[in-house]
Amino acid sequence: MKKLAVAGSLAFDAIETPMGKTDKIIGGASPYIALAASYFKVDAGIISVVGGDFPDEYFDILHSKNVNTDGVIVEKKGKTMFWAGKYNKDMNQRTTLTTELNVFANFNPEVPQRYQDADVLMLGNITPSIQKAIIEKMSRRPKLIIMDTMNYWMNNTPDELDETISMVDVLTINDEEARQLSGEFVLPTAAKKILDRGLRYLIIKKGDNGALLFSKDGKMFFAPALPLENVCDPTGAGDSFAGGFSGYIAAKGKTDFETVKSAVVAGSIMGSFCCERFGTENLQLLTDEMVKKRAKEFEELTKFRF
Amino acid sequence: MKKLAVAGSLAFDAIETPMGKTDKIIGGASPYIALAASYFKVDAGIISVVGGDFPDEYFDILHSKNVNTDGVIVEKKGKTMFWAGKYNKDMNQRTTLTTELNVFANFNPEVPQRYQDADVLMLGNITPSIQKAIIEKMSRRPKLIIMDTMNYWMNNTPDELDETISMVDVLTINDEEARQLSGEFVLPTAAKKILDRGLRYLIIKKGDNGALLFSKDGKMFFAPALPLENVCDPTGAGDSFAGGFSGYIAAKGKTDFETVKSAVVAGSIMGSFCCERFGTENLQLLTDEMVKKRAKEFEELTKFRF
Numbered sequence: 342m343k344k345l346a347v348a349g350s351l352a353f354d355a356i357e358t359p360m361g362k363t364d365k366i367i368g369g370a371s372p373y374i375a376l377a378a379s380y381f382k383v384d385a386g387i388i389s390v391v392g393g394d395f396p397d398e399y400f401d402i403l404h405s406k407n408v409n410t411d412g413v414i415v416e417k418k419g420k421t422m423f424w425a426g427k428y429n430k431d432m433n434q435r436t437t438l439t440t441e442l443n444v445f446a447n448f449n450p451e452v453p454q455r456y457q458d459a460d461v462l463m464l465g466n467i468t469p470s471i472q473k474a475i476i477e478k479m480s481r482r483p484k485l486i487i488m489d490t491m492n493y494w495m496n497n498t499p500d501e502l503d504e505t506i507s508m509v510d511v512l513t514i515n516d517e518e519a520r521q522l523s524g525e526f527v528l529p530t531a532a533k534k535i536l537d538r539g540l541r542y543l544i545i546k547k548g549d550n551g552a553l554l555f556s557k558d559g560k561m562f563f564a565p566a567l568p569l570e571n572v573c574d575p576t577g578a579g580d581s582f583a584g585g586f587s588g589y590i591a592a593k594g595k596t597d598f599e600t601v602k603s604a605v606v607a608g609s610i611m612g613s614f615c616c617e618r619f620g621t622e623n624l625q626l627l628t629d630e631m632v633k634k635r636a637k638e639f640e641e642l643t644k645f646r647f
Numbered sequence: 648m649k650k651l652a653v654a655g656s657l658a659f660d661a662i663e664t665p666m667g668k669t670d671k672i673i674g675g676a677s678p679y680i681a682l683a684a685s686y687f688k689v690d691a692g693i694i695s696v697v698g699g700d701f702p703d704e705y706f707d708i709l710h711s712k713n714v715n716t717d718g719v720i721v722e723k724k725g726k727t728m729f730w731a732g733k734y735n736k737d738m739n740q741r742t743t744l745t746t747e748l749n750v751f752a753n754f755n756p757e758v759p760q761r762y763q764d765a766d767v768l769m770l771g772n773i774t775p776s777i778q779k780a781i782i783e784k785m786s787r788r789p790k791l792i793i794m795d796t797m798n799y800w801m802n803n804t805p806d807e808l809d810e811t812i813s814m815v816d817v818l819t820i821n822d823e824e825a826r827q828l829s830g831e832f833v834l835p836t837a838a839k840k841i842l843d844r845g846l847r848y849l850i851i852k853k854g855d856n857g858a859l860l861f862s863k864d865g866k867m868f869f870a871p872a873l874p875l876e877n878v879c880d881p882t883g884a885g886d887s888f889a890g891g892f893s894g895y896i897a898a899k900g901k902t903d904f905e906t907v908k909s910a911v912v913a914g915s916i917m918g919s920f921c922c923e924r925f926g927t928e929n930l931q932l933l934t935d936e937m938v939k940k941r942a943k944e945f946e947e948l949t950k951f952r953f
Contacts, residue, residue: 430832431832433832526736526737526739527875527876527878528874529874529875529876530876547856550853550856550857551856551857551871553874561874561948562947562948562949562951563871563874563948563949564949564951565857565869565871565949568834568835568859568867568869569833569835570833570835570836572833599951599952602951603951603952603953605951606951606953607953636953639953640951640953641868642867642868642869643868643869643870643871643949645868645870645905645908645909645911645912645946646905646909647909647912647913647942647945647946
């Protein structure tokens with residue numbers, strides 16, 4: 342089985358949307374990434390840190406989907422990261438109510454031996470210097486290193502960000518971030534500039550307007566987002582995208598453009614499922630039938646004969 | 648040859664974008680619609696009004712593409728409508744500098760006999776009561792009546808708008824307008840509500856994020872916009888979309904979902920060409936080779952195997 346190392350936060354989330362409200366549930370980026378990836382039958386292992394308050398049942402959720410947690414440091418005396426957020430009526434904006442980094446503030450990652458030779462490394466959106474440290478702890482360079490990041494690091498740690506970007510193969514950011522990082526408004530032009538940093542692929546996420554994939558040799562692909570009637574909770578949609586994307590590539594063991602295109606669709610599928618229930622709930626319930634049906638919907642959405 | 652009646656403004660435009668500036672050129676909605684439609688070898692006729700100052704050379708531009716202007720009233724003593732606009736650096740916003748309606752202010756449309764039995768009627772974005780008057784002047788109901796409109800009419804003449812919508816088959820609006828018209832934020836839900844007014848199809852245009860097509864029997868299609876590197880002037884892109892859409896349908900003589908899907912792509916193709924040069928220039932230069940190449944690009948943009 343192909344190995345996927347997943348670095349990212351592991352936290353308690355409390356979410357309020359017009360559709361309801363959760364107590365503290367399993368959250369952070371890494372459960373979304375790893376659960377979405379696990380659908381593709383890869384050996385996914387999380388690299389993260391939690392406090393002594395992180396419940397066994399949450400580990401059980403991950404283990405039940407064959408997600409490995411050997412790389413999750415448990416700081417017995419510390420508290421797990423906590424995030425609370427509330428969405429507006431249309432769920433197109435959210436307000437962060439609380440962010441308590443807790444043990445995540447001093448996260449010093451360890452990569453278990455089992456994942457030091459992972460086929461694919463998926464770096465969730467965390468401090469670029471930690472992403473870099475994880476890359477350096479691999480015993481063998483993965484076939485593909487994917488890095489998610491955001492404007493916060495562009496504003497606050499641009500040098501570390503640039504250095505880490507220069508070490509990876511795929512970068513995933515949103516359209517505004519692509520414009521900020523490149524200083525170019527037109528996305529294909531922005532993409533070229535960013536790819537010139539040594540990336541093989543760039544993914545520009547446009548939320549419910551889909552995602553664009555650019556390759557360093559000038560190819561382009563667009564995956565729409567499926568217009569959903571019932572959005573329950575958008576939290577983790579981007580991380581689910583990253584999970585579907587990285588899981589699909591790890592499972593296929595290939596990194597050519599055709600495979601990466603399909604991986605973008607795999608990511609979009611996982612993102613769409615994520616939104617339909619609170620937290621990681623829908624990712625825990627996925628069946629082959631559900632995924633095949635949705636893949637067909639994505640295909641039908643854009644298929645035409647001219 | 649199938650007949651397409653095109654109602655819309657015919658004007659002088661003066662456009663300024665970061666790529667350059669035009670003097671007064673042929674503008675208004677109807678030349679974009681008719682020129683884009685004419686590519687599909689339909690007998691397109693414009694229903695509009697100009698003043699005595701409208702130059703013969705502009706009629707020649709239309710006639711050279713076999714666009715009929717028998718339905719263009721020439722008010723010898725009046726002045727042609729004039730619009731001037733300026734785009735910001737990123738061309739995602741524009742400021743209207745001047746709108747002089749002139750003869751268009753009292754437009755009393757005439758439908759020449761030749762187009763009273765048109766196969767398709769494309770109503771560009773003008774006063775709903777004029778759109779209605781044109782429908783009533785047809786001797787035979789067209790196979791398909793397409794209506795473009797905008798938030799201005801939702802705010803200012805909602806009753807006339809509602810009445811005209813109830814008489815047409817296809818409505819084209821943007822995403823914010825769909826939300827305003829339905830009172831629903833989620834687009835598939837908004838679409839259902841709007842389709843319930845008796846439409847067969849609804850097209851929700853999302854600018855450079857593509858266009859969604861919804862049918863009254865619950866089908867959905869998405870056509871992306873092609874990410875363009877060289878946008879010269881976005882003026883008329885929506886009208887070119889309407890022209891490609893209506894021209895394609897008129898030429899095919901069919902209104903089933905598969906045909907209408909392809910027509911949305913035809914519209915997107917025409918919109919993409921429109922943006923690459925000033926005014927209607929690129930629409931005047933279209934060759935089969937250009938269109939086939941672009942259609943292929945659209946197909947490649949979203950094709951995948953999962």
